[in-house]
Structure formats: structure tokens, C-alpha cells
Amino acid sequence: MSRFLAPLRSPSRALAAADPFSELHREMNRLFDDFLVAGLPSLSAGSAMSAPRLDVRESGNELCVCADLPGVKPEDVELRLDGNLLTLRGEKAHEAEEKKEDYYLMERSYGRFQRSLQLPYAPDPSQVRAEFDNGVLTIHVPKEAQQERSQRIEIQAHTPPGQSAPQVTSAASAGAGGEMPH
Numbered sequence: 641m642s643r644f645l646a647p648l649r650s651p652s653r654a655l656a657a658a659d660p661f662s663e664l665h666r667e668m669n670r671l672f673d674d675f676l677v678a679g680l681p682s683l684s685a686g687s688a689m690s691a692p693r694l695d696v697r698e699s700g701n702e703l704c705v706c707a708d709l710p711g712v713k714p715e716d717v718e719l720r721l722d723g724n725l726l727t728l729r730g731e732k733a734h735e736a737e738e739k740k741e742d743y744y745l746m747e748r749s750y751g752r753f754q755r756s757l758q759l760p761y762a763p764d765p766s767q768v769r770a771e772f773d774n775g776v777l778t779i780h781v782p783k784e785a786q787q788e789r790s791q792r793i794e795i796q797a798h799t800p801p802g803q804s805a806p807q808v809t810s811a812a813s814a815g816a817g818g819e820m821p822h
Contacts, residue, residue: 691755692728705757705779714772719779724762726779729754 673690695706707728709717717730731752738745759781769780 691753694755694757696757701783703759703781703783705781707755707777707779708775709772709777710775712775717772717777719770719777721763721765721768724759725756726759726781727754727756728777728779 670690692707692709697704697706705726709730709732711734712730712732716732717728720727720729729752731750733750734748736745736747761783763781764784767782767784771778771780
């Protein structure tokens, strides 16, 4: 997995990440926020949704990004690819009405969310596929052969006129136990 698959962070969060206690504090706040929003619907009415959690898997021929979006309709989700930046944004609106003989209850909740992920390469947007099934958005980002190739580039030393070029030995030709010349 590439180090470039980390979600984008704001500069203030990047500074806070250097301090483990700040990171712990932020995660504890998020834990309590998630509990309060999920556990007490009357407090969550009108509040913004938190950014959806992402699962990113890499296989030999594609990256697969999954986002849990319970209660969100596919038509309320926008997916954009700008170069190597994949952005998921949307809006959730929920209304529940309950009528019983002796009471009437109406609850509404809504919120917007956005999540961006920097990919290790800029894929062809026409090749990216997205599926939405039972509240889970799955995005398939194929890798192309040109993105897969990685090779060492030999550096040519410039030799001034009248001098002989030094012999360069690669690690492969030095042998398994040999050392590289200095």
C-alpha cells in the first residue's frame, strides 16, 4: 500500500498529529461525537454529518475505495476526480414520523459530508467505476501499465575531454556478496 493513500489533512491537523496526546484527544472527541449523533437522535437534528470512513484496498490491477453511507441515496452523492484527487461529497436528509394513539413524534436530521483522498497516480476518469449497494459506495480505480512501471534510471557521468570515464559497476554485476565501489 502506498503512503500516498492517506486522506488529506488540514495544516493545523498535520501539526497536531506530531503530538500523540493531541491525536488521542481528537480521536476521543470523534468517538464521543459519533456516539452522541448515533445514540441521541434529538441532539443530531440539523447537525452536519461527519466525514464517511473509507476502506482502501490495493490489488494487482486496481485500487478499491469503499465508503459506508447508511441512509444516503445514490442521487445525493457526488464523486469527482481531479487529477489524482478523488472527492466524495453528499448530503443526507432523514425524516421519521411516528403516530400512535396517544402521541405523535416527528424527527428530522440532515447533514453534508465531504471526503478527499489523494491517489498515488492520476487515473483515467473514464475508466473509474462506482457502485452503490445497500448504503455502501464502492469505487474501482484501475491501474494502467504505465502507472505500474517502475525502474531504475542509469545516470550518465559527464567526462571532460581528454579524461577517461570511470568504470561504474552496478549492484547486480558486483555479485551477491560484492560491494559497490565508492
